[in-house]
Amino acid sequence: MAEENKEEFAFIKEKIIKKPVNKKRLLKQGISTIAFAVIFGLVACFVFTVMRPIMENWLHPKEDPTISIPEDDWGTEAVMPDTEEAGHTQEGQGTEVQETEEPPSVVKELELSDYQILHNKIYAIGKEANRSVVTVTGVKSDMDWYNNAYESNGQASGIIIGDNGSELLILTEHKVVQQAETLSVTFIDEVTIAAGLKKYDGNTGIAVLAVDLAELDESTKSRISYAHLGNSRAVSQGNIAIAIGSPLGTNYSIGTGNITSVGNVIQTADMTYTVFTTDIVGSSNSSGVLLNLEGEIVGLVMQEYSVNGDDNTLTAISVSDLKKQIEMLSNGRDIPYLGLKVVTVTNKIAEEYDIPRGVYIKEVVLDSPALAAGLQGGDVIVSMDGEEISSIKEYETKVLSMNPGQTVDITVKRQGMDEYLEVTCAVAAGILQ
Numbered sequence: 291m292a293e294e295n296k297e298e299f300a301f302i303k304e305k306i307i308k309k310p311v312n313k314k315r316l317l318k319q320g321i322s323t324i325a326f327a328v329i330f331g332l333v334a335c336f337v338f339t340v341m342r343p344i345m346e347n348w349l350h351p352k353e354d355p356t357i358s359i360p361e362d363d364w365g366t367e368a369v370m371p372d373t374e375e376a377g378h379t380q381e382g383q384g385t386e387v388q389e390t391e392e393p394p395s396v397v398k399e400l401e402l403s404d405y406q407i408l409h410n411k412i413y414a415i416g417k418e419a420n421r422s423v424v425t426v427t428g429v430k431s432d433m434d435w436y437n438n439a440y441e442s443n444g445q446a447s448g449i450i451i452g453d454n455g456s457e458l459l460i461l462t463e464h465k466v467v468q469q470a471e472t473l474s475v476t477f478i479d480e481v482t483i484a485a486g487l488k489k490y491d492g493n494t495g496i497a498v499l500a501v502d503l504a505e506l507d508e509s510t511k512s513r514i515s516y517a518h519l520g521n522s523r524a525v526s527q528g529n530i531a532i533a534i535g536s537p538l539g540t541n542y543s544i545g546t547g548n549i550t551s552v553g554n555v556i557q558t559a560d561m562t563y564t565v566f567t568t569d570i571v572g573s574s575n576s577s578g579v580l581l582n583l584e585g586e587i588v589g590l591v592m593q594e595y596s597v598n599g600d601d602n603t604l605t606a607i608s609v610s611d612l613k614k615q616i617e618m619l620s621n622g623r624d625i626p627y628l629g630l631k632v633v634t635v636t637n638k639i640a641e642e643y644d645i646p647r648g649v650y651i652k653e654v655v656l657d658s659p660a661l662a663a664g665l666q667g668g669d670v671i672v673s674m675d676g677e678e679i680s681s682i683k684e685y686e687t688k689v690l691s692m693n694p695g696q697t698v699d700i701t702v703k704r705q706g707m708d709e710y711l712e713v714t715c716a717v718a719a720g721i722l723q
Contacts (some may be wrong), residue, residue: 301418304535323396333335349599350356356454357402359519359617361610378444409546416532417542421518421671423534424477424539426462426499428484431592447535447579448475448499449517449587451616457488459620462575463592464490464497469586475501478542478550479513493558495614498619517579519616520586522608526567527552533570533604535578535591545570545604556595557627559655559722560689562682564608565595569684572604580606596645626692626719634681635670646703646710648672649685665719669702670710 358684398648426448448462460475467473473485483505490497526549533545548568553564566580566589573593589606596605615625631653640647649671652662671679675698692698697718703710 296325305644321334324417324704330474336699349615356621359613370402395499402457412530412532412546413544415581415583416534419480419517419534420542421513421515423542424448424450424460426460426466427474428467429472430470444470445542446480449535449579450514451605451620452516452517453503456503458503458506459488460485460499460501461616462497462499466494467497467499473499475499477510477514479510481510482687489622489624491615491619491625493561493625494607494610494615496590496615496619499614513524518586519609520582520584520588521611522610525549525552525582531568531570533578533591534581534582537570537576537578537604538573539573539575553596557631558660559627559631563611566606566608568606570604572601574601576604578605584722602707626689627659627695627722628717629655629660630656630665632671632682632685646670646672647680648703649679649682659720661719663715665715665717666704669704671700671702674698677710694719694721
C-alpha cells in the first residue's frame with residue numbers, strides 16, 4: 291500500500307528545469323519594440339505638427355495679419371445757402387416767415403493770451419502725435435581716403451503706422467536705410483530695438499521697417515501710439531498744418547503753419563502725385579509728416595520734391611496718393627514697375643490735336659520694362675489686357691494691381707504715315723531698385 295502511494299505521488303520529486311533563455315529571440319523582440327516605438331513617435335510627432343496649428347486656430351482664432359488701407363474720396367467744399375434767399379418764401383405757398391427778435395450779440399475783444407491758448411492747443415495735437423514718432427538709425431561701413439574702415443550713421447524720423455500681429459510697422463524714407471548694414475529704431479521713451487527692412491519703393495523713396503513686437507516691453511507699448519492716415523484729398527489752400535518728426539533735423543520737434551498750395555503735381559515713372567507746399571520752416575534734411583487739426587497724417591515730408599528746389603519751407607506728398615503703396619509695402623509686396631510717364635488725353639486735347647482718346651506716353655524711362663517691350667513716346671495707350679484705359683487713374687490702378695514678373699498686354703495707337711495704327715506690346719513688370 292505504501293509503495294502504491296509512493297508511485298502515485300512520484301511526480302512530486304521531479305525537478306522543474308527552467309526553459310533556457312533564447313537571447314536571439316529576445317534581441318529580435320527588443321529591436322522590434324524599439325522600432326515600433328520610433329515609428330509611433332514619428333507618427334505622433336507628425337500628427338501633432340499638422341494638427342497643432344489647426345487646433346490653435348480653432349480654439350484661438352487669429353486675426354488676419356494682412357494690412358488694409360481704404361482709398362480716399364475727393365473732398366468737396368460745403369456750399370452754404372444764401373441767407374436772404376433762405377428767408378424768403380415762394381409765391382403761392384402761403385407761408386409767412388415770422389420775424390423773431392434776436393438777442394443782442396456781445397462782442398468780446400480777443401487778447402494775446404487767447405492767441406496763446408489756441409497756439410497751445412495746436413501744439414498739443416503735435417505732442418500727442420509724437421507718440422507715434424521714432425528715430426530710425428542706419429549704420430553702414432565705409433572706407434576713407436587712407437583705406438581706413440569707419441562707420442557712418444544716417445538718421446531720420448519714422449512713423450508707427452500699425453502692426454500685423456507679430457511686427458510693428460514703421461514708415462520712413464529709404465535713403466536713410468539704403469545700404470545700411472544694421473537698422474535700429476528708438477522710441478519716445480528712449481528704448482532702442484533692432485529693426486529690419488520689410489520693403490521699399492524705389493520710385494517714391496518710401497520704406498516700411500518691421501520691429502518684432504515680442505521685443506517691446508509693456509512700458510514702451512503703453513507710451514507709443516499708431517498714427518492715423520487721413521484723407522489728404524480734402525486738404526485745401528490755407529488749411530492749418532502741423533509738422534512732426536524732424537522738420538529742422540531735430541527729432542520730436544513741432545512746426546506749425548499753413549498749406550500754401552495744393553495744385554502742384556509731380557510725375558514719376560508710372561505714378562502722379564499731388565505736392566503740398568507750406569510756409570513751415572524746413573531744411574534739406576527735413577523728414578516727418580504733416581498733420582491736420584484732427585491729428586491725422588495728410589502728407590509725407592519729402593524735400594526732394596520741393597518746387598524749384600526751395601528747401602527753406604516744408605514740402606510734402608499727399609498721403610492719399612501713397613496709401614496703396616504703403617499697404618503693399620506693409621504686406622511685404624514689391625511695387626510693380628513699367629517705366630512710363632503718361633498724361634490723360636481729354637476730349638478737348640483729342641479734338642484740338644487730333645489724338646486718339648486714351649493715355650498719352652510722354653516718356654519711356656531708359657532701361658525700363660516698357661522700353662524693352664517696344665513702347666515709344668507718342669504712343670497712346672487704349673487698353674491693358676483688354677481693359678479700356680482712358681485716364682491716368684485707370685492706368686495707375688492697373689499697374690498697382692500687378693505683381694513683379696507678371697506680363698501685361700498693352701495696346702497702343704501709334705502714329706503712322708496717314709493714320710494711327712494699333713500695336714500691342716507685352717510688358718513684363720519689374721521692380722525699380
